Amino acid sequence: MGTFTLEPKTEHGVSRSEVLKQFRYFLKVFRDADLLESQGPKDQAQALKVLYRWGAMETGALANAARRHPDRLGLVDDEGELTFAEFWEASCRLALGLQARGIKGGSHVAVLARNGRPSILPLTCRHLLGFHIFMVNANSSARQIERLLEFHKIDCFIIDEEFLDKLTERGAQRKIILGYTENEHPEYETLNNVIDSAKVTDELPFRPPRGKHVVMTSGTSGDPKGVIRRTVSSPQGLASVLSGVPWEQGLVVMLTAVLFHAFGWSNLMMALQTSSTTVARRIFDPAQALEDIQRYKINAMATAASRIRAMHSYFTEHGVTHVPGMKFIVSAGSPLTKYEVQHTNELFGEVLCNFYGSTETACLAAARPEQLAADPTLTGEVYPGEVIEIRDDDGNLVPEGEIGRIWAGCYDMFVGYTDADIEIPTINGLINMGDRGYLSDGGRMLHVLGRADDLVITQFGEKIFPGELEDSLMRMDGVADVYAHGVTDPAFGQALRVYIIPKEGQRPSEDEVKEFVKTRLSDAHVPREVFFVDDFPRNPMGKVMKRYLPEKSTI
Template sequence: MTQYTMNTRVPRAIPRSEISRQLWFFLRKVLQRKLISFDGPRSIKADLANIRRWGGLEATIMARGARQVPDRVALVDDDGELTYFEFFRQADRLARAFHQRGYHSGANVGVLALNGRAAILPLTARQMAGYNIFMINANASATQIEQYLDFHDIKVLIVDEEFLPRITPTARQREIILGHLEPEPVETGPYQGRIFESLQQVIDTADPQEKLPRKPHKSMHVVMTSGTTGLPKGVVRRQVPTPQGFASVVAAMPLERNMDVLLTAVLFHAYGWAYMGFSFLTQSRVITRRHFSPEQVLKDFRDYDVTMWVSAATRIRNVISHMNNHGIQRHDGLKLITNSGSPLLPVEIEQSAEKFGPVLCSMYGSSETSALAAAGAQELVDDPQLTGKIYPGAQIKIVDDAGNELPDGQEGTILVSCFDLFNGYTDPRFEADMINGYYYMGDRGYRIGNCLYVQGRDDDLVITQFAEKVYPIEIEDELLRDDRISDAHVRGVGDPLTGQALQAFVSTKHPISPDEIRQRIKGQLSDAHVPRDIIFVEELERGPTGKVIRTALPEPDEKNQQAPLPSSVQSS
């Protein structure tokens, strides 16, 4: 059987001088914005000692909060509130309990939990005890979960109780600990109690005399990709001494200390995890819920005077749609909305500005990288096509099909390197796509100076019968400008006559015919952008980052309004 690996197999092309430049750039921006407070030499000495012991991420950040602002609320979730002192104490006890049970020195711990303490506490305790953590995608199937646990020799699984039916008998051949508990047990034991102990029970029974290592094993953070079939990839995040990979976000966005942050981006992806960590670094209050709903988002905005909302494009769109449907014209108070995971459409930037003011910002990156480029709110308003500006520590090249670097303004394939580029995939059969030492992002775009413009995925590019390049995102943007359409997805498919054709999946609020859709696209864009198929769906199934789950899309048939291309297009 193939053995997993945590070894570094992806080299960084970025020179040390650029890493140092990024660190100083990051520190300068942090100090200018007064994002971090320093309490004098003793405090700095304690920070440095913790960085040497645990690294520069969650454990050190939360220890700092517990020391400096012990009574400030750190976390609000579905299970209540925790101050910085309470949070660090619980993470410390969890680390001691796991160390006592043998989960240390490179042991593997899996977490299948939605946003809340069941995910965040194990992420923090891992650095104290020295175990590796595997964050499992909540959309994974029972078979995928079973295979993933077995392949990675995961010794203990922390799982939200609602997911127990997905944990097969084979997957249960390890210690199971319940994260978030349901109001009533999903499964009961012989005494009508819960079959497995809860995470809180583990914390409460920790032996305070258990010694944690002075220099724990270097803990690895593994993110599970969103593959819909087969064994998903495990992305090994590189352990870093500082959060300097966040430099572009700090430079582009109006971050502050003591923010009230609503986190609706999921924690089992790198985007939500990164913003969570930086929110705690600024000693802010993080509000997060296990399940997303527009009603709850708006309630949390009001109840907690939220100033920053960390989300994804599809969830921003859902909240705006809810506001429109309920006659809510505007919500003021937000200073910042962040987006990542799926690109923003120009229409979404416009609608967000109408509802919340010009506060929507964007970040470009992936599970394998850090924040590679970021755009501030006014930058997006001024240039809605902009993906982000490139700052120190991220190196981005645009190359042609032969790997030759292209000049400014010419479209090609995006290659990157950065300070915290991932180590590699846990399955050695998967090699990272590298070209001349740079990681292949799978996207196409161009740059002008330090401005990056991402036009779409490499495999989204459609060459129409006009030999014209068309990116689905521009058609989706136009479709969503029609008040009758609530959601849309466009893709390229094979065509026996033209080689490739366009297929549009449309969810509607009010009646609209395929011909009306085609005429709108033709009039606003061009003949080359007109979809061959218009397929009406009740709802587009999307993953937590907003990407459409393509395997859930229906095939065109007479019922969902497949239609041939207009005759003028066929004869061209």
Template sequence: MNLRGPATRLRDEAAAARILWAAGMVPRDPRRAVAGVRAVARSGPFGGLPAYCAAVHGDTPAVIDDRGALTFDDFAARTHRLADALRSEFPDHRRQPSIGILCRNHADALVTLCAAAAVGARVVLLGADFGARQVAVVAEREHLDALVYDEEFRSATAGFGGRRWCAWYDDERPADALDRLVDRGDPTPPPRPPRPASLVILTSGTSGIPKGAPRAEPRTLLLTAGLLDRIPLRGGTRVLLSAPVFHGWGLLVAVLTLMLGGTLVLRRRFDAVRALDDLERLRCGAFIAVPTMLRRIIDLGESIRTAELTALRIVASGGARLEPGLVREVSNCFGPVLHNLYGSTEAAYISIATPSDLAAAPNCAGRPTLGTALQIVDAAGRALPAEAEGRILVRTPAQIDAYTDGTRRSGADGFLDTGDRGYLDDVGRLHVSGRSDSMVVSGGENVFPEEVELALLDHPQIIDAAVTPVDDADFGQRLRAYVVGVGEGSPDEAAIRAHLAGRLPRSRMPRDVVFVDTLPRGSSGKVLRRTLDDLKEYHA
């Protein structure tokens, strides 16, 4: 068992400090550095972020969104105004307010997060694919006192009984506009909060109500350094952040980009044509996405090949599985710039595949990052050798011990069961095979739907696929495949079965093949399996 003792932790933190210095995370101007550190010491990592960035980066552009641009000075002033107003809204310092954020990608989503943290609030990030039922359950379970939301979610939040402020609206300014709070606030940095802020990130909830993963403000350099060691974000880079900021992947990149003095480009809704235009026109050096976004970009075809993308040196995917065919297509279009991050809400990120990793093994999730211990074990918890598939257990610098409902995740030895299964190859790269709990027993045979999905996606005329179990009177369960083809060239059911027959045993052949126009995916790119049966099918 690979347990990290004090000496190992000290060595890792020293390595992290060297990585952060080389990446330009540490300001070279001592006066700016001192001012920035004081801001973080006073208000915490999130609450002090705007003041830190203003001290270090000043009037350079911080965020470009659908409303325009904010400099770092503008970002700090707006955040401090909102923090001052929130202090007057919650004057009882004996009780920590709990503030939910239900917003898409725009500057005020980050302003709200930082302002709430600056007053010592408990911040809960809700997903943009939440409906009224999920909002209601989360609001009750997490004891939300207030909710900051975008106007499009007004109906989903209508049943919420606490205070509500609308952060984004398209037309007339509503009575509950967040702007009204900002307008009455003081732009000077707020005083030290009565208690440290806390953050709750919700699981993706692909099959039900998401759980809350609480996170204390980070007290380690490893979380930041581990990512920068593999994904070379650097100061001054314009980053098109299309992955949602309310999930861990997008939020971490947003914070790192701002700390480095880069510029975040945020759009409330992802549109492949506009994303390609942003990459070209704004000369973005990095594109941060989920796999479905990469697929839509690739589908633009000739437009990519004629675009001027010489500034682009990082394409990074996270949030959902990146299948090998898409890895090859992205690499062919953009060159050796693709990175693949594997992680979970509970563990933060676990491993990152670099372009060289993906060139050698397109289906890999890379190697564990600095400070992360990883084990592959069998059902009895015994460690397995290289190439042997088993359960993936991890210990990361930012994992949770329990959900907000009290359900524990980490074991007594500190390792967390990711719920995934996979193996390490002979050079230490992680390969994720699928969910540990997704095994289907059909006619006495053990079948994993992910194996069938990968075989389907290996067909050149299938662009998306999902496989799910359904009840069967004879076999207990059988597999149903949902397939998205490429239009007129889509294979029919006979062609699909012939394709699978050369790759899978008969026991893994899906009994049903359903052709659909698109698969329902959440904001993180994962298939929403609870809605698969509601899809409208067609016959190829």
């Protein structure tokens, strides 16, 4: 890795006119959404004091929620339940405990933890001290973590017990605090130890510096990149979120999107801003999800396509045909298939939204439930202030409706990378999203077809995205789950391979699968190979990790 920085000099972004256009749009959307909770002039004055001291991010949002709704359930995780008052107290005590251990404004704190208190409390207390937080991707290897900790000059590392085998001797040469743990490790303090030992008579700084929030990428092609999220002076980037997702005060939100990704973090932020209860389990399990929905009367969900698909299979197997009470389900991370959209709306009602963005950007496009139900191929509407262009492989703009690479930008996109030597290619200030898609309806509607390198050109010369096969095969009897991708072919350059998890006792044959695809789609879509497996190797977000798939059937 190269030169460490938290103040990179970059040239990406959108024009001032786009920023002003979005700000005006945000004022209208925020007014119409009626999200500004106020209990009178005294409450407004107190809220402004909180914002002045800790800002409008996690810390300030939680402080106001705890002040207004101390007895409302604030957080549910694998360690139990916290009211908003208890949630706020735990955050304050963690800050006091960290301060007693030398953490202060400008310190570097890394977190490698699944959803729950070990990932949430460091986020909600970071502005109490002003430390910089580095959220580590759970896919990172031991070598990557060692280099990451050294390069980013980490002072304190909060890590769940299950990841201890990734902690090398060099990596452990800093303050280590265990997050979630089920066993005794006397050589390490735990997060609960730090909280319980805090001296409440100590004082926290009145107005600490605003620490940076760094999201680490998975590093599948090398060392993880540190994406520095922008500390914005205006919340206007929420305009597209509020336009596409019907957030309101006092929801009960199931957060299955992981918190070391920007999407999970942004939905935690929205839950805190709306004084909504957050239900965040460490491991996604559809049986636990159904139990939580019923027990806590969950009425909103932030999730991913893979989680949705897992719920479909489990609910179908257990005779669940309808789950009432949901106000919205917002998905991101990978394109939804038509089948997933339709089946989700059958189970929960017309509530499914889609969110498109990346760690480097923010929400670039969002599809409201009625839009997605009417057109399941829609990724989202591009709202004022979000700029998306479709270009060919040479960087030239393509006509509306033509498929190309997606370039995008917005006001609250990332500052840059923590490695100042990483180049960020731009065109007109926009960055390459790594996806292919097209625009419609005068450039207002975005359709994402898949990752740019997912495109497969078969022996028929047809350009095919694997998602087309997945959508079709999910409708086939005997198929519980499916994953498709392109492979090299010695005769034709590229071909398609399909992996299927069959339903118990209903496995179709390879020939039946190929005939189904041929009949439903075309000869060009027929996979060269069909493999049957018990399960897919997935990352913590639930995405299939292609490189770990077997080269043959395993069942």
